[in-house]
Amino acid sequence: MSLRIVVTVKYVPDATGDRHFADDLTVDRDDVDGLLSELDEYAVEQALQISENSDDDVEVTVLTVGPEDAKDALRKALSMGADKAIHVEDDDLHGTDALGTSLVLAKAIEKAGYDLVISGMASTDGTMGVVPALLAERLGVPQVTLLSEVSVEDGTVKGRRDGDAASEQLEASLPAVVSVTDQSGEARYPSFKGIMAAKKKPVESWDLSDLELEAEEVGLEGAWTAVESATERPARTAGTIVKDEGEGGKQLAEFLAGQKFI
């Protein structure tokens, strides 16, 4: 038996940087450093754990769609321990929305071959959290999403989904699409050995023609939503700051009463 896991990852602008929009109202990626989306590190970690806990042959492939720099995200995942990487890169992908991204990812996942797809619950830039569900819809396989615990055995994936109203145990047959939360388990740091080994691991590069996709299906042209304006929120003006010298609680109560919260 063998198990093929594809982990979808995203290269995102660092949230601690000064993120803003380019003139075409897409995210400006030139002025801010990028990195592997933190939530996708948890997906890589779970793929590696499934691999380590399995008696089967498991191959972990990391897949990303993004510009040249996005290779950094793949290298990070490879240095954590993934076996190989696929980079879908094409100038026509600029401005692709979530539906378009899910199309490109689904085509690449099918081309790569898979039994299990694992994603982070959301990207840390767009934070929509819809791509895993869209992948399941496009691939026609079960979605087992937002898991805080995941395991795979005998062709079945099981997991726990902690919702607002209830905690649910889920189960589906492979192939399936899984997404994991930051509660699924701390992501490992790449070791020096892992970083050295990653340099030798294969990274395949595919473009739209490799996936039999046309330019107008993706990018800004293919987007089914349009951003009309983006305005920077005015910085909050500094409020009142007091030092507690025994009266801090009372002073705060006074402020809250003045604002009609009490």
Next chain:
Amino acid sequence: MAEVLVYVDHVDGAVRKPTLELLTLARRVGEPVAVALGNGAADTAATLAEHGAARVLTHEAAEYADYLVVPKVDALQAAVEAVSPAAVLVPSSAEGKEIAARLALRIGSGIITDAVDLEAGDEGPVATQSVFAASFTTKSRVSKGTPVITVKPNSAAVEAAPAAGAVEALSVTFSAQATGTKVTARTPRESTGRPELTEAAIVVSGGRGVNGAENFSIIEALADSLGAAVGASRAAVDAGWYPHTNQVGQTGKSVSPQLYIASGISGAIQHRAGMQTSKTIVAINKDAEAPIFELVDYGVVGDLFDVVPALTEEIKTRKG
């Protein structure tokens, strides 16, 4: 007048507040038609009618509880085909976004998630979103198909607007994918008696400075004095002091209450992403240099173990 579908989030017939907010927004772009699924669906009608639903399409089946997400997508798709709406609005819960995304793909439409406001435009509804940890505000619209838009809680006031609320049975045929993901067990979350975090008008949060699960009782006492929900920073959740369902921030929940009180929270970007759109922000922290103080309307530099109990006492006294 064009009809607008509103997906109803309810628990055994009790409609949750974000759905009532959606009915307010839906009336700006058309005539609301509510879709209620699962156990107790028909029981939602009276509440929905009071808040503007002209029709309530209902369907009850065990599949909605026994399998994940897809049965609800099948039903909403059936409703779209039956009504041909001008837009579909869904609450921005984790599940709501998954339902909306799969629906949008199936009906060949664009999707906007996490809208914080909605208005009618010449080319369809225009949605306002708050992005990059709330440092930017964007206005967007769906340019293809029937706009599918998910809306965050607290984005509109709940308004009474009596309408017919005529209950009609929705005809649903489940797809082959509907039974793909089985829910094998469900443990309802124990009620704390406090408001739901994302829906609450006031949120009181604790972070690293709370320094232990047992100390969260002072955060809870303050929350209870204000009728507030309790939140926690990622540091507090990772330390095991408070459940993940209460985590406020980029990898947890994003909240937008009238009042947010942060205690012992430094205000890293991760946390700010989840609370920066709160109307009034208050912080209590020992460290005068904590970045949270850049955001506050009122801040107290002090030990939360002194300030929070004193504040709670003062609130109780004032409320008599």
